[in-house]
Amino acid sequence: MDIELILKVYPYFIEAAWVTIQLSVLTTLLGLTCGALGAAARLSRLAVVRFLGAAYVSFFRGTPALIQLFLLYFGGPQIGIQLDAFEAGVIGLGVNIGAYMTETIRGGIIAIDKGQREAARTLGMSRWQAMRYVILPQAARLMIRPLGVNINALIKGTALVAAISVVELTYTAQRFIGSTYKPFEMFLISGILYMAIIYVTGRGIAWLDRRVRIV
Amino acid sequence: MTEKPFVDIRHAQKSFGSLEVLKDINLQVSRGQIVAIIGPSGSGKSTLLRAINDLDPLTGGEVWLEDTQVNKKLPHRQYEKHINQVRQDIGMVFQHFNLFPHLTVRENIKLAPKMLKGLSDAEADKLAEEQLDKVGMLERIDYYPSQLSGGQKQRVAIARALAMKPKVMLFDEATSALDPELVEEVNLVMKKLAEEHMTMIIVTHEMGFAESVCDRVLFMDQGVVVEEGPPDVIFRNPTNERTRNFLRKHLANANK
Ligand SMILES: Nc1ncnc2c1ncn2[C@@H]1O[C@H](COP(=O)(O)OP(=O)(O)OP(=O)(O)O)[C@@H](O)[C@H]1O
Ligand SMILES: [Mg+2]
Numbered sequence: 422m423d424i425e426l427i428l429k430v431y432p433y434f435i436e437a438a439w440v441t442i443q444l445s446v447l448t449t450l451l452g453l454t455c456g457a458l459g460a461a462a463r464l465s466r467l468a469v470v471r472f473l474g475a476a477y478v479s480f481f482r483g484t485p486a487l488i489q490l491f492l493l494y495f496g497g498p499q500i501g502i503q504l505d506a507f508e509a510g511v512i513g514l515g516v517n518i519g520a521y522m523t524e525t526i527r528g529g530i531i532a533i534d535k536g537q538r539e540a541a542r543t544l545g546m547s548r549w550q551a552m553r554y555v556i557l558p559q560a561a562r563l564m565i566r567p568l569g570v571n572i573n574a575l576i577k578g579t580a581l582v583a584a585i586s587v588v589e590l591t592y593t594a595q596r597f598i599g600s601t602y603k604p605f606e607m608f609l610i611s612g613i614l615y616m617a618i619i620y621v622t623g624r625g626i627a628w629l630d631r632r633v634r635i636v
Numbered sequence: 637m638t639e640k641p642f643v644d645i646r647h648a649q650k651s652f653g654s655l656e657v658l659k660d661i662n663l664q665v666s667r668g669q670i671v672a673i674i675g676p677s678g679s680g681k682s683t684l685l686r687a688i689n690d691l692d693p694l695t696g697g698e699v700w701l702e703d704t705q706v707n708k709k710l711p712h713r714q715y716e717k718h719i720n721q722v723r724q725d726i727g728m729v730f731q732h733f734n735l736f737p738h739l740t741v742r743e744n745i746k747l748a749p750k751m752l753k754g755l756s757d758a759e760a761d762k763l764a765e766e767q768l769d770k771v772g773m774l775e776r777i778d779y780y781p782s783q784l785s786g787g788q789k790q791r792v793a794i795a796r797a798l799a800m801k802p803k804v805m806l807f808d809e810a811t812s813a814l815d816p817e818l819v820e821e822v823n824l825v826m827k828k829l830a831e832e833h834m835t836m837i838i839v840t841h842e843m844g845f846a847e848s849v850c851d852r853v854l855f856m857d858q859g860v861v862v863e864e865g866p867p868d869v870i871f872r873n874p875t876n877e878r879t880r881n882f883l884r885k886h887l888a889n890a891n892k
Contacts, residue, residue, distance in 0.1 A: 539691055540734035540793075544748035544800055545724035547716060554747060558738045 427606055430597050437593035438614045444507070444579045444589060445618065448514045449572055455519025460526035474523065481520030487581050489513055494585045510582035518575045525571055529564035530556060562633050569626035576619055590614055642667040642702060642835055643688065643804055649696030650683055650859075657683050658694070659859040665804075668833035672846035672867070675856035676882055681839040684856070685806050688837065689726040690719055701725060701803065724752060727797030727805040731813050733789040735781040735796070741768065742777045745796045753800075767795035771825050787818030791825055804835040812841060823849075843886065847871050855879045 462474030481489065493502070494509040504512065533556050541551035583592035594607040601607070641664035650658035657680045665671050673681045686692040688699055690707050699706040706722050708715075736744050745767060746760040755763065768774045771791040781789055790810055797805060807826065811819045823845050829836065830849050840846050846853055846867060853870040855863045855878075863876040874880050 534734075536730060536732055536734040537736065540728075540730065540736070541748075542720075543689055543691065543723055543726070543728040544796070545720045545752050546748060547720050550751060554751070555736055559736075562738070 423603055423606055426601060426603060427610060430601075430607075431610065433593055433597070434590065434610050434614060437588060437590045437611075438618065440507075440587065440589040441576075441579050441615070442618060444510055444514070444582065444587070445572075445576045445622075447511045448518060448575055448579065451511060451515025452518035452522050452571070452575060453568075455516055456522025456526045459519060459523030460530065463523060463527045464530060478520045478523050481517050482524075486514065486517045486578060487584060489517055490581055490585060506582065506585045506587045509585060510579070510587045514575065514578055514582065518571055518578065521571050521574070522568060525564055525567045526560075528567065529560040532563055533559050562630075565626060565630045565633065569623065569630075572622060572626070573619060576622065577615065580615075641665060641700075642669070643837070644700040645684075645688070645697070646700070647697035648684065648687055648694050648699070650680070650687060650692065651695050657859050658687070661697070661859075661861055663854065663861070665835060665837060668835055669852065670830055670834075670836045670838065670850045672850040672853045673837065673839045673856060674841070674843065674846060674853060674882075675862075679856045680859045681856055682808050685728075685808050685837060685839050688804075688806055689723050689728055691728075720752075724748075724800050725803045727800060727802035729790070729793055729797055729805065729807045729810045731809040733781070733786070733793045733813075735789055735793055737781050740778050740780055741773065741784075741792050744781070744792060745799045748796075749799050763799050764795075767799045768792070770798070770828070771795045772821075785818060786814045787821045790814065790822045794822075794825055794829075798829075804837065805829065807836065807838040807840070809839055809841060811845075841886075843871060843883070843890075855882065857882070 459474050459477055462470050463478070465471050465474070490509065490513040493513045494504065494506065497504060497509070530552075537555050537559065538551050541555040542548075546554070579589060580591040582589060583595060586592060588596075590611040594604075594611040597607045598604045643663070643665040645661060645663040648658050648661040648663075649656070661680075661684060663671070663684075673684065675681055683692050687694045688706065690699070694707055701722065704722060706719070706726075708718070710718055735741075736747070739747065742761070742764050745764040746755075746757075749755045749763055750757070750760045764777065765774060768777055771794055773788060773791050773795060776784060776788060776792075781792070784792065794805075794810075810826070811822050814822065819842070823842075826836070826838070826845075827849055838846070838850065848867075850867055852864060853867050854861050855870060855874070855876070857878050863870065863874060863879045870879065871883065874883065
């Protein structure tokens, strides 16, 4: 193993790790937004809206994320959507993981005993009040761990955007392999950095989960 | 003098798909009256009770509370507004308590009055304390539901319903999920409400309790009211064969 080389290229990888972190954070935020909207649609009173929610989930879970990304980045300009690679990466991955998060969030909501909604409605709360003050606070606690699983998948999924040349960890490894012919060292560094990001995120989620647990 | 009914159920009909669960039920309850509904499992007792606050909407017939039709036909948005208002006047207690587990006892009680009646935090606190005192649960005000016994949970659930100052209280087997030794504490609370002339409709399997507390008993079977009358008549001298059979079986089971 070429330690000297590793020390030399290491700063570039740290920089790339920042890009991966930014991608992950923005994708998580977009994913949660899409997931919340998707879950609201899936649970809507209106059949049309439920259908749209289901269609969103089926499409994004039923096709490869890479194809979705290519469709957006390479196909987008053809229909007037011009995005730089980073933007396309965030939007493509965020909307994709949002479909998974839709199911996670919906699962958390429907896991709450229906007696809770009934008790709230019986007191005179509206559908929304019952959701906001009774169902969601309980469902949110149930969702933290499964959303953590989605986020874990999403962080690893950011590697896909190397294919549209966003300079993140995977792309950086590939670029240095081109000039150094040392794939083992390069992929090892990016692997370790991915692991660090995922480890810290996992700890954060476990902490959050413990903190909000109901007595 | 015949007083106009306080709760008036007229020709109530309910089907789940092709299954007709309530068949032309009529029930008039006057103010302060306490009515027990008894009957075998699946006879439609809960469905009838849940029709009163439109939790299980009827497929036919009308429910009135004083001068308001509970299940009146309105466009969706208006109906939601209407029903949310009406439900504030109809307290309901469930077999499984349905306390909000993420909130303390205090918060369970304060939530709806603050949100729906615009009470200040201090007013809501005072209200919660009053209602908990009434059900003998004041010392547990800052506990979470998971820290209470079943009987205590049910007493808190009753306090939560009472905090909305309802005109009528509905009980759906309030003591069925409790260990036998915890039943009495809940029954005592219900008796106290009876003494205060709260209008109550009580679905129960406890014949002794029904007999001692209620003014009237309805026996339901297969979606119809088979027989109704004062408790001593229904329990001591039922005229209908089905009522007699039910009570005999029930007594046999209770003595096992
Ligand atoms: N949501 C529902 N969908 C379909 N059928 C239902 C539904 N709720 C109740 N039923 C049926 O309606 C009938 C009456 O049920 P209900 O719960 O009112 O009976 P009950 O008299 O309260 O019985 P129990 O003493 O067991 O509580 C039963 O046959 C039941 O299976
Ligand atoms: Mg029932």
